[in-house]
Amino acid sequence: MTHLSLSDPIAVTDNNAMAMPLQVTGLTVAYHKKPVVQDVSFTLAPGRLIGLIGPNGAGKSTLLKASLGLVPSIAGDVKVYGKTYQQHRKKIGYVPQRESVDWDFPTNALDVVLMGTYGRLGWFRRPGKHEHETAMECLRKVGMADYAQRQISQLSGGQQQRIFLARALAQQAQLYLMDEPFAGVDATTEKAIISLLEQLKAEGKTVLVVHHDLSTVEAYFDDVLLLNRTLIGVGAVKDIFNADMLQQTYGGKMAVLQGKEGIVLAGK
């Protein structure tokens, strides 16, 4: 098993590789006997935006959830800043898929963002002035401050997505795992999200994003993980995001042509 690593640009030794934001080794997840993620190993370096790319059913969401301990893995090991995710849960921010919840739930936008602070509050402490200020600040960062009191079902899909991002920001994490934040959002929201990602990166945070739109990969991300059940490749976008690797990742489902203008994709 080769251990593919993103840490090459910073040239780290094995010793301080222990403190990398996310280190996954031999991770395998199976539903009903069928492995959906198989023997995946990689390390994420700090201060990078990483795209997780692969066809439908490649196990992208599952990999994200297994890294968080949301779905059980049958083998492998996940380390967050050198410790297990249980020990460092407060360092992880999570953005689930928007469709994973019922938006007709009786609550408003500010309340949802406040949920991001619950992890630090513990069982019985109520969110106070400090938490409310944090939540409002996070809403401002995603351009949703005017919608704080809005019932969440009255928000558009893109606005709901931004609320989820604001909630993850309220977790004040170091490592962010985002499950398709760009899915079904309009251009305004897409721009808001990408500028937020840039900002997180500037703050030295690490963001792993499940992403579908291959045409924007080169513009948005520093590194990519190419996944199709097994890890096909991992590295800087300029090094491995090419026709050959995409062909391997998408197999027969996609024709990949590399021209002067970049990569051209066509469904088969």
Add this chain to the structure above:
Amino acid sequence: MWNTIGALILDPNVRWIIVGCMLLGLSSGVIGSFMVLRKQSLIGDALAHAALPGICIAFMLSGVKSTGGFFIGALVAGVLATFGIRWITQYSRIKQDAAMGIILSFFFGVGVLLLTHIQHSGDGGQSGLDKYLFGQAASMMQSDVYVLAGISLLMIVICVALFRLFKLISFDPGFAKGMGLPVAFLEQLLLLLTVIIVVAGIQAVGVVLMSALLITPAIAARFWTDRLHIMVMVSGIFGALSGLIGTLWSGMVSQLPTGPVTVLAATVFFAISALCAPRRGWLAKLWSRKQTKEQWQRQGGISHE
């Protein structure tokens, strides 16, 4: 009619029963809100039906009709039913609704079988177990009301103390788990509270209709507000009022079981809410659609914003 109600309220025995039923409605309205939002409305139905064999076995073992014994029997059966549902969903591809259907009907079938057996046996006639099908609040004693009061208090204290966490696991359990909150424990706690309130309510409302007292006040309350804490409070009030109306109504007509009338009262609250609630109600929706249409026509069909 008002004289009858007056006489009923003045009767100290009836007053205890009314208090008991109102507390029952209050707590099931509160817990029911979370169950409805978690899309687990039917779990209460499965639990209530599952309680019947527990009650019958408790009677067969002890040979006497005791509320405490029945409570324990129903509780054990309810907990077994939740284990059964979880076991089926975990170890097969059967979804939760189907698993609940299997468990509900199996337990209830066994319950009816045992009930028939008891009634055909020697002392079965006086067992009064058939009252547990549709509930008879009149059979409640002062001690039962104390138990209900204790349960309601416990339930409300837990719901207030853990309100934020219950809200989070109802809205987005995956996120809560990712945060490191003990989601599985909180879900089991919520389920345990449901089992307790269902079991406590069986004497008054009966196994067949108990679930309605969990579901109906909660969905009625949802119409009036977009805030969870208000929904929970309104649901509790609707539940309590249904308990009050149900008890008075069944007290006025001899042989009328409490369960069906309590549920009918709750359904009236639901109908009024669905029709008249501001914004989410049917009339409000109709009115706003009409206004939008008129405004559109007034400005000649083209928006000049």
